[in-house]
Amino acid sequence: MKKIINDPATVVVDALRGMALAHADLLDVQYDPAVVVRADAPVPRKVAVISGGGSGHEPLHGGFVGRGMLDAACPGAVFTSPTPDQVAAAVARTDGGAGALLIVKNYTGDVLNFETAAELGAADGVDVRTVVIDDDVAVKDSLYTAGRRGVGGTVLLEKIVGAAAERGVDLDGCEALARRVVSQVRSMGLALTACTVPHAGEPSFTLGDDEMELGIGIHGEPGRRRVPVGPADELVPALLDPILEDMPLGEGGRVLLFTNGMGGTPLIELYLAHGIAETLLAERGVAVERRLVGPYITSLEMQGMSLTVLKLDDEMVELWDAPVHTPALRWGV
Amino acid sequence: MKKIINDPATVVVDALRGMALAHADLLDVQYDPAVVVRADAPVPRKVAVISGGGSGHEPLHGGFVGRGMLDAACPGAVFTSPTPDQVAAAVARTDGGAGALLIVKNYTGDVLNFETAAELGAADGVDVRTVVIDDDVAVKDSLYTAGRRGVGGTVLLEKIVGAAAERGVDLDGCEALARRVVSQVRSMGLALTACTVPHAGEPSFTLGDDEMELGIGIHGEPGRRRVPVGPADELVPALLDPILEDMPLGEGGRVLLFTNGMGGTPLIELYLAHGIAETLLAERGVAVERRLVGPYITSLEMQGMSLTVLKLDDEMVELWDAPVHTPALRWGV
Amino acid sequence: MECTAESVAEALRAVAAVVVEHRDELNRLDRAIGDGDHGENMARGFTALVSKLDDHVPSSPGGVLKLVATTLISTVGGAAGPLYGTAFLRAATSVGDVASLDGAVVAAALRAALDGVVARGKAELGDKTMVDALTPAVAMAESVAVGGGVAEVLSAAADAAELGADSTVPLVARKGRASYLGERSAGHLDPGARSTSLLLRTFAGRAR
Amino acid sequence: MECTAESVAEALRAVAAVVVEHRDELNRLDRAIGDGDHGENMARGFTALVSKLDDHVPSSPGGVLKLVATTLISTVGGAAGPLYGTAFLRAATSVGDVASLDGAVVAAALRAALDGVVARGKAELGDKTMVDALTPAVAMAESVAVGGGVAEVLSAAADAAELGADSTVPLVARKGRASYLGERSAGHLDPGARSTSLLLRTFAGRAR
Numbered sequence A, B: 001m002k003k004i005i006n007d008p009a010t011v012v013v014d015a016l017r018g019m020a021l022a023h024a025d026l027l028d029v030q031y032d033p034a035v036v037v038r039a040d041a042p043v044p045r046k047v048a049v050i051s052g053g054g055s056g057h058e059p060l061h062g063g064f065v066g067r068g069m070l071d072a073a074c075p076g077a078v079f080t081s082p083t084p085d086q087v088a089a090a091v092a093r094t095d096g097g098a099g100a101l102l103i104v105k106n107y108t109g110d111v112l113n114f115e116t117a118a119e120l121g122a123a124d125g126v127d128v129r130t131v132v133i134d135d136d137v138a139v140k141d142s143l144y145t146a147g148r149r150g151v152g153g154t155v156l157l158e159k160i161v162g163a164a165a166e167r168g169v170d171l172d173g174c175e176a177l178a179r180r181v182v183s184q185v186r187s188m189g190l191a192l193t194a195c196t197v198p199h200a201g202e203p204s205f206t207l208g209d210d211e212m213e214l215g216i217g218i219h220g221e222p223g224r225r226r227v228p229v230g231p232a233d234e235l236v237p238a239l240l241d242p243i244l245e246d247m248p249l250g251e252g253g254r255v256l257l258f259t260n261g262m263g264g265t266p267l268i269e270l271y272l273a274h275g276i277a278e279t280l281l282a283e284r285g286v287a288v289e290r291r292l293v294g295p296y297i298t299s300l301e302m303q304g305m306s307l308t309v310l311k312l313d314d315e316m317v318e319l320w321d322a323p324v325h326t327p328a329l330r331w332g333v
Numbered sequence C, D: 001m002e003c004t005a006e007s008v009a010e011a012l013r014a015v016a017a018v019v020v021e022h023r024d025e026l027n028r029l030d031r032a033i034g035d036g037d038h039g040e041n042m043a044r045g046f047t048a049l050v051s052k053l054d055d056h057v058p059s060s061p062g063g064v065l066k067l068v069a070t071t072l073i074s075t076v077g078g079a080a081g082p083l084y085g086t087a088f089l090r091a092a093t094s095v096g097d098v099a100s101l102d103g104a105v106v107a108a109a110l111r112a113a114l115d116g117v118v119a120r121g122k123a124e125l126g127d128k129t130m131v132d133a134l135t136p137a138v139a140m141a142e143s144v145a146v147g148g149g150v151a152e153v154l155s156a157a158a159d160a161a162e163l164g165a166d167s168t169v170p171l172v173a174r175k176g177r178a179s180y181l182g183e184r185s186a187g188h189l190d191p192g193a194r195s196t197s198l199l200l201r202t203f204a205g206r207a208r
């Protein structure tokens, strides 16, 4: 394992310190418990939008804290959900009197910890709602699994709901919007290499020289199946087809296409894959109206990519375009 | 070699197609010869700022085309400088009547090809100037080398000169500013892993499990020396000290600190390294007034990082803060 | 042996040492079918617990168990944090403020812990989770508690938990991260079941 | 054998085939002390040349050489593009519009090519570049050209270029990318010197 770190036990805090220095204008970083807070929080009468999860997916979530997106992010240990007291501290610190919406990726640990926190928050008199995102079509949503995982759709959800909250939409409205986004977004990913969690010191799985994991999550967990690596013209449909099977868009569908890098894949490959995906969508009569290309929800240094398709409506387009000013996404300001 | 590509021979063009689709509002991509042009080019009476180089360093340079930065970028084959006719086409396409400034990284191939292009441009009646950036302190600038390489400083140079051109500074002014930036910027990088050029199919060098290359360039070429990987607290000074030795800042120096990822290093490590670098600078009485953290000039999937320090003055700070709207850098708009 | 707050605290220090010792093993088990952090998570939690106990040992066994619960909840994260946290919280409530534990109290506490884990995590027997270790442990504890002391109860529970943990190997996971693997999760020991059996074995060892 | 535009074009097709055949070797040499693309760059250029020649063969040897120059300049990139481009451009100018080449003309063209490379790249003998292959080649060509035909001149040049290329092995590079390596560049054959000797050997083979 070769990493630019000091001690695996302090990686998250050490990185937070650098982040605090790099973005002092945007972020107020607290360390005990660890919470990344929007510098001007609490914003009076605004719904606080809060997310969090294991570290190692940067820029998610801390990189999305700021005007028009998240009020706070709770970074857990690497690939480990945050604890309830982090979430409770985030709620307390950002509560502007309009309640808080917790955006939770669907993993057992995240759901349980945020649930516990929501109970604590509610007990403190803040109206706290939780929305669980589960956009990963690689996992069958059945009684026999923990349900679909939350992956790339999380970034789009945080942007869109963050914009609504910034505009003064109330908690009911934000919650309803969030559920609508969740119902209209689907993702799938693949990995060409595994990643190494700092404390583990060795990769979470090993792949042969011409193998890849199809249907990978974002925690270095193995995927749905292991298949030979093919050309991009085969890889992209292997992600896009299951997404589209799961969300019939029909002719005239309008979408946002998000081509995401898993952390170790260069931008040149992401653009290449994005071009293929956009062309395939166009061939099916789907209109790609917005796009995002880059490493926004990652698995440490894993090589690989994911595609996320969000079915758009006018309101979502407007909210996507609305100003955002965070370390990782910035426009309109 | 595992990459999300189709044919090594068409990687650059295939990626350009994706880039054109992803950023249709910002970019006009031409394919023969390959040039990425600002959508609203030529801008009348504005100096055209043009750069280019081998592909595989994305977002450099195409990701920096747009308002307030580059008018055009010329992407060569992977790690191979572009040809003179690409550069000549970029000049012809962006000439707004105020001349063109070519920003060239100091590599024999780049310098020779841009030189030839400048001759062609001049012959066509456009006033073309060339500024060569050579900020890599890992290479001794002597008769016995091709001189220092152009690395991280290129990003800062393109932003600052691009802002000046956008404000209407004339060609003499842009050229003088560019030379001032070049004289005040220094960089150094390291690699934890090598990278694989698509057509080569195997890594450009191999590193042991606990070795790194110190003083790496951006083309997968081996570095100054091979040393054992240490903790971040040792790696960061190993980059920063040679930079500071080469550019005495003294107490009260004001700088921009750019912590760059080589493509395969996750953001969590970059923030961690950035925190250490900023702290070290503060300890020496150097004021870090601006910062940039992320993978902006890369070597495909190489794991590693570089530090760039630019000595600031008021004008540079103002130009750094000025609006920029490109695929990879965006603020103020 | 009397089962006071002090002796429960001592047993927990022993548990912490065992967890740290087995950290890599638990990580490795979790790497095979999860995300490789179970040992790390547990070690972080129990290490934090030890430094809290160094500060101050609550006056009753129930108080100590409650401290374990809040510490694990606020330091472990992941699935294990809330699950073990809830388990210890329910155990604490079940124990109440008695000054010393006996076999029946311990068996009841284990039952409460299991109920808490199931309430929180909704796993059933055979889903390849810690529930597969805890369920037989509780059953054995309850039958031995009819007349047995703390040592017998815990020792029986530990034996059963080990068998239960082993029984997870062939199972296909239906809860937690391992469930994403589907059939590929079969053939591996569940890390949470393993940690449950380690905890019970260590408690049993201290109670002798 | 007469050295007409057609036969020069044929020789260039042969060169293209040889370059493509040695692409991996040149890449490998460049990987050791450069960035691993020299074979790729040369193959791209000469492949483009072949398709231009398929379209149309200029009427004079000088015209063919000029087509080589412009094609390499616009398709090779890197250091090799402008350097080989300049070499062929100067050679074309030196040859002028004669209909057929003789030994003296070829030797003079090689001298012009070398001067062009040096003017463009500023490398000296011993800097571990293509200049180390081309310089002895020109010297030998000039001495053989006194009375020798095209075949003799090219064959002597190729022999000398091979020796010159081999002589780069122990050298420490002082120009081009390899110079960044300092002492570590010693012990490797320079890729540009190797491609120069391949070109000359192939020309020599076609002239026989």
Ligand SMILES: Nc1ncnc2c1ncn2[C@@H]1O[C@H](COP(=O)(O)OP(=O)(O)O)[C@@H](O)[C@H]1O
Residues within 6 Å of the ligand: A079, A080, A081, A108, A109, A110, C030, C034, C035, C036, C037, C038, C039, C041, C042, C077, C078, C079, C080, C081, C083, C117, C120, C121, C122, C123, C128, C129, C130, C131, C175, C176, C177, C190, C191, C192, C193
């Ligand atoms: N729903 C559940 N009910 C009971 N136990 C569960 C459940 N989900 C997961 N577990 C247990 O948690 C263990 C994993 O814990 P850990 O690795 O610390 O958390 P995470 O899965 O969040 O990384 C699994 O081995 C399993 O025994």
Ligand SMILES: Nc1ncnc2c1ncn2[C@@H]1O[C@H](COP(=O)(O)OP(=O)(O)O)[C@@H](O)[C@H]1O
Residues within 6 Å of the ligand: B079, B080, B081, B108, B109, B110, D030, D034, D035, D036, D037, D038, D041, D042, D077, D078, D079, D080, D081, D083, D117, D120, D121, D122, D123, D128, D129, D130, D131, D175, D176, D177, D190, D191, D192, D193
């Ligand atoms: N200044 C120079 N003068 C002469 N030849 C040079 C010079 N710089 C580099 N070369 C030659 O170019 C070769 C490398 O070409 P190539 O790999 O195609 O370009 P790049 O170095 O830009 O990747 C070297 O092996 C060397 O022979």
Ligand SMILES: [Mg+2]
Residues within 6 Å of the ligand: A079, A080, A081, A109, C035, C037, C078, C079
């Ligand atoms: Mg985890």
Ligand SMILES: [Mg+2]
Residues within 6 Å of the ligand: B054, B079, B080, B081, B109, D035, D037, D078, D079
């Ligand atoms: Mg090159």
Ligand SMILES: [Mg+2]
Residues within 6 Å of the ligand: C030, C034, C035, C036, C037, C038, C078
């Ligand atoms: Mg785990």
Ligand SMILES: [Mg+2]
Residues within 6 Å of the ligand: D030, D034, D035, D036, D037, D038, D078
């Ligand atoms: Mg090269």
